[in-house]
Amino acid sequence: MERIWTKSFIQMTLSMLMLFMGFYLLLPTLPLFIKEIGGNEAQIGAAAGAFTITAVLFRPLVGGLLDRYGRRPFMLGGFLVFILSMYLYDWVGGLLSLFALRVLHGASWAFTTTAVSTSVTDVIPESRRGEGMGWFGMAMTLAMATGPMLGVWMLDNGSFHALFLAATGLSVVAFLLVAPVRIPFQPKKAGGKIEMFDKSVLPVTVCLFFLAVAYGGITTFLPLFSESIQVNPGTFFLVYAISLTLVRPIAGKLSDRIGERYVIVPALIVTILSLVILSFAGGLLSVMIAAVLYGIGFGAAQPALQVLNLRLVPPHKKGVANASFMTAFDLGIGLGAIILGWVSQLMGYSVLFAVCAASVAVSVLLFIIMQSLKSGKQKQAG
Known part of the structure; x- marks a missing residue:
């Protein structure tokens, strides 16, 4: 059996852990910093x-550049700008400079995350890609579970100066881990326009978009909902992170052995069930049950969709496929938070989580239709 745990894979996974840890240090604390320099809720x-x-x-452009010119220059360049961005937060004195920095930081985030996520697929054996991506994704899960708590603790016991330096330091460690890694991908010869999208990945990215809408609702409004029913918001995210961490490698192995489609549909159904339970939740027990189920469902579906997405394109288009996947995820989270904010304000949290469940139901229906159409075309071709 081909090895997953090579030196390159370990370094990239640890690099992603450090990168996301630095990012999540700022996620709950940056709004407080913006208020300190004179911002309001709208500006946050x-x-x-x-x-x-x-x-x-930036992501679609990054994907095309990775496939045309190789991963390494854009990965290292993105990291250096990311480190600079983290450091510059300590020098921000007003809202105008903050917004300019957020644009620079967002661009560097697109380069680093797309480049590393694409590069790691080059070092994972194709026969074990589902398992490998499951383990790789755990780095982001661990950062999501611990980073915000660490950021709040650092701010409570220190200052914004110490927080920004810590985030910068973690980004430097991430860069040092990934800089020596040799990536086997060989860029194709220059010629023609840079491709930024491949229509073959559209069905999977649309399914992911609707799954991400629900994810945006969970990450944005679950803390407020939990407080409204007198449950510690950290309980949900801790239980969710543990559940997700346990299921990812198991789901990855299953998708390699029996195929991604046989993992994705049950996982999406479990995700719907978790959101339905959350819409009726009134206390700690129901919130914890929902967290376990959401961790299982989302933790199995997301990496399986990513692996399937990569299988839909030839090897020289993995950068484009990964960029499309991450763009769909970002869009789903962003638009989901905006749309569900209106739903929450007009109809309350129960309806909000019901809408989240409906969004995932759309995802699973689209996936089933996509697979049926694909099977029909294959039979006609045969």
Whole structure:
């Protein structure tokens, strides 16, 4: 059996852990920093939007560049700008400079995350790609579970200066881990236009978009909902992270052995069930059950969709496929948070989570239709 745990894979996974840890240090603390320099709630939202929109706009271009010119120059260049961005937060004195920095930071985020996520697929054996991506994704899960808590703790016991230096330091460690890695991908010869999209990945990315809408609802509004029913929001995210961490490698092995489609549909159905339970939740027990199920469902579906997405394109288009996948995820989270904010304000949290469940139901229906159409074409061709 081909090895997953090579030196290159370990270094890239640890690099992603450090990169995301630095990112998540700022996620719950940056709104407080914006208020300290004179911003309001609308400007906090605009700062988050500037980052996300910039990343979404750059990702397709990054994917095409990775496939044309190779992964390494854009990965290392993205890391250096990311480190600079983290450091410059300590020098921000007003809102105008902050918004300019958020644009720079969003662009560097698009380059680093797309490049590393694509590069790691080059070092994972194709026969074990599902398992490998499951383990790789755990780095982001661990960062998501611990980074925000660490960021709040650092701010409570220190200052923004110490927080920004810590985030910068983690980014430097991430760069040092990934810099020596040799990536086997060989760029194709220059010629013609740079491709930024491949229509073959559209069905999977549309399915992911609707799954990400629900994810945006969970990450944005679950803390507020939990407080409204007197449950510690950290409980949901801790249980969710543990559940997701346990299921990822198992789901990855299953997708390699029996095929991604046989993992994706049950996983999406479990995700719907978790959101339905959450819409009726009134206390700690129901929130914890929903967290376990959401961790299982989302933790199995997301990496399986990513592996299937990569299988739909030839090897020289993996950069484009990964960029499209991450763009769909970012768009789903961003638009989901905006749309579900209106739903929450007009109809409350129960309806919000019901809408999240409906969004995932659309995802699973689209996936089933996509697979049926594909099977029909294969039979006609045969």
